[in-house]
Amino acid sequence: MIMRRRHESSRKYESAAAVLWLLLPLLVLVALNTNFLPQLARYWIVGSPPWAASRDRITNNVAATRDVAAPIISSKLTCNFTTFRSNTCTMEGDVRIDGKSATVYVIVSSSTYRPENSTIKLHPYARKWEENAMSLVREVTPPAGASGISLPPCSVRHDVPAVVFSTGGYNWNIFHVMSDIVIPLYLTARQYNGRVQLLATDYEPSVVARYKAILDALSIYPVLDLDADTTVRCFPLAHVGLESHRELSIDPALSPNGYNMMNFLDFIRSTYSLQRPRVTPVSKSSGQKPRLVMILRRHIRELTNEADAIAAVMDAGFEVVAAGPEDVSDLERFAGVVNSCDVLLCVHGSGLTNMLFLPRNATVAQIIPWGELKWPCRHSYGEQVPDMGLWYAEYEATVEETTLAERYPRDHAVFTDPLSIHRQGYDKGWDIFINGQNVTLDLNRFRGFLQQLYQSIVTE
Ligand SMILES: *[C@@H]1O[C@H](CO)[C@@H](O)[C@H](O)[C@H]1NC(C)=O
Ligand SMILES: *[C@@H]1O[C@H](CO)[C@@H](O)[C@H](O)[C@H]1NC(C)=O
Ligand SMILES: *[C@@H]1O[C@H](CO)[C@@H](O)[C@H](O)[C@H]1NC(C)=O
Numbered sequence: 001m002i003m004r005r006r007h008e009s010s011r012k013y014e015s016a017a018a019v020l021w022l023l024l025p026l027l028v029l030v031a032l033n034t035n036f037l038p039q040l041a042r043y044w045i046v047g048s049p050p051w052a053a054s055r056d057r058i059t060n061n062v063a064a065t066r067d068v069a070a071p072i073i074s075s076k077l078t079c080n081f082t083t084f085r086s087n088t089c090t091m092e093g094d095v096r097i098d099g100k101s102a103t104v105y106v107i108v109s110s111s112t113y114r115p116e117n118s119t120i121k122l123h124p125y126a127r128k129w130e131e132n133a134m135s136l137v138r139e140v141t142p143p144a145g146a147s148g149i150s151l152p153p154c155s156v157r158h159d160v161p162a163v164v165f166s167t168g169g170y171n172w173n174i175f176h177v178m179s180d181i182v183i184p185l186y187l188t189a190r191q192y193n194g195r196v197q198l199l200a201t202d203y204e205p206s207v208v209a210r211y212k213a214i215l216d217a218l219s220i221y222p223v224l225d226l227d228a229d230t231t232v233r234c235f236p237l238a239h240v241g242l243e244s245h246r247e248l249s250i251d252p253a254l255s256p257n258g259y260n261m262m263n264f265l266d267f268i269r270s271t272y273s274l275q276r277p278r279v280t281p282v283s284k285s286s287g288q289k290p291r292l293v294m295i296l297r298r299h300i301r302e303l304t305n306e307a308d309a310i311a312a313v314m315d316a317g318f319e320v321v322a323a324g325p326e327d328v329s330d331l332e333r334f335a336g337v338v339n340s341c342d343v344l345l346c347v348h349g350s351g352l353t354n355m356l357f358l359p360r361n362a363t364v365a366q367i368i369p370w371g372e373l374k375w376p377c378r379h380s381y382g383e384q385v386p387d388m389g390l391w392y393a394e395y396e397a398t399v400e401e402t403t404l405a406e407r408y409p410r411d412h413a414v415f416t417d418p419l420s421i422h423r424q425g426y427d428k429g430w431d432i433f434i435n436g437q438n439v440t441l442d443l444n445r446f447r448g449f450l451q452q453l454y455q456s457i458v459t460e
């Protein structure tokens with residue numbers, strides 16, 4: 001647990017830029033419905049309140065709108081602030097989302113109304129332990145009496161649920177996008193089979209463009225930029241914040257409809273039209289070679305003897321697809337490349353996230369750098385592998401295989417007692433072992449590993 005927190009919290013040091021983004025807190029205002037009875041009554045009778053009619057005409061080209069008054073029968077607000085990764089609220093009934101002020105209004109019945117909950121703030125991003133900005137800030141406002149909250153009129157009415165989330169966060173890194181946004185979106189929105197409106201705060205066009213195929217598969221409507229939205233949108237139901245269980249993983253016991261990682265991978269394979277649902281066993285006698293994609297890192301945790309390492313993989317009997325950063329950047333194309341392979345090999349880092357595109361029964365091989373990093377490396381990219389129907393292999397670098405020797409004397413604690421460095425604090429261990437080394441493989445040792453890997457995959 002200690003290692004986990006150290007590891008996860010430390011990710012914020014991966015880039016100083018992380019500190020710059022600020023997630024907009026979303027306000028959930030809860031109004032007691034009895035305060036609004038006159039208004040609600042009118043709502044019912046005319047079908048649509050007079051102030052909404054003209055605006056509805058203006059915006060009636062919005063695909064998701066339907067000009068009906070949602071009968072307020074059983075409004076409900078359920079929030080969960082107790083899970084490890086994210087804070088979420090689900091609202092049913094009369095939900096009004098005002099993008100400009102980042103406020104979601106909901107009218108609840110008097111039986112569920114609590115004055116101390118009349119204003120709830122939350123950051124809709126599944127990494128709540130990371131920054132102070134992420135933590136729950138609940139503002140306790142005076143009980144909303146008759147003069148309390150005034151509801152903004154609806155400009156656009158949708159007849160599908162809303163899912164409000166953030167495309168901010170560590171959004172340049174595929175591991176974080178998959179762990180913190182895509183899987184949580186799948187868990188929250190997939191159940192609506194495309195009939196759901198996604199609203200993104202901290203709207204990041206590059207994320208929406210890069211993951212377009214996934215977003216299109218989750219919703220038949222384009223993602224709305226919540227912060228730039230000048231209309232007040234009304235929904236029969238809204239999820240604010242995304243459900244999230246753990247990194248790159250799903251706990252079927254906690255997920256709606258019992259979704260598991262296999263379901264998610266089926267969804268990914270269908271989204272990217274991946275051709276191989278599972279590997280076809282390779283036999284030595286057939287003369288075929290298993291295909292191995294080797295993702296090459298740059299600058300940090302880079303293989304200094306990369307060319308020799310690639311040659312060793314080929315010598316071991318694999319067909320190698322070497323992929324540098326420029327190959328990995330076109331996600332739709334690269335997903336197909338990964339899917340054509342039987343093994344994914346990579347030094348610890350976000351490149352391993354591409355395991356999501358492997359066919360079932362393929363193998364993920366992680367090279368763990370020096371420095372007692374087995375636990376955090378397995379936490380991010382090892383433990384989840386079986387649930388994905390994949391196999392896992394790891395190669396842990398020894399003290400002889402790190403470029404840290406260029407910076408520290410051989411009798412330094414970095415070599416003699418790495419745990420003592422980790423104990424000095426998150427950033428210390430992170431800076432030295434995660435961001436401060438390259439890996440120089442001992443080729444003899446590496447060949448032994450490859451031979452075992454080959455034998456575990458290929459039959460006679
Ligand atoms: C919050 O979520 C956790 C984990 O999913 C669950 O165990 C708990 O019952 C939930 N609490 C509420 C109030 O829904
Ligand atoms: C890793 O190697 C590259 C290329 O030589 C170098 O630019 C980089 O600074 C090295 N990184 C570390 C952490 O030693
Ligand atoms: C899956 O892979 C393992 C070893 O990697 C192999 O023994 C087994 O036959 C494979 N199963 C299928 C269904 O391909």
Ligand SMILES: CC(=O)N[C@H]1CO[C@H](CO)[C@@H](O)[C@@H]1O
Nearest residue numbers: 077078079080114116117120
């Ligand atoms: C949704 C929410 O924040 N509910 C809280 C309302 O207030 C009670 C009592 O203070 C809390 O226990 C709930 O968690």
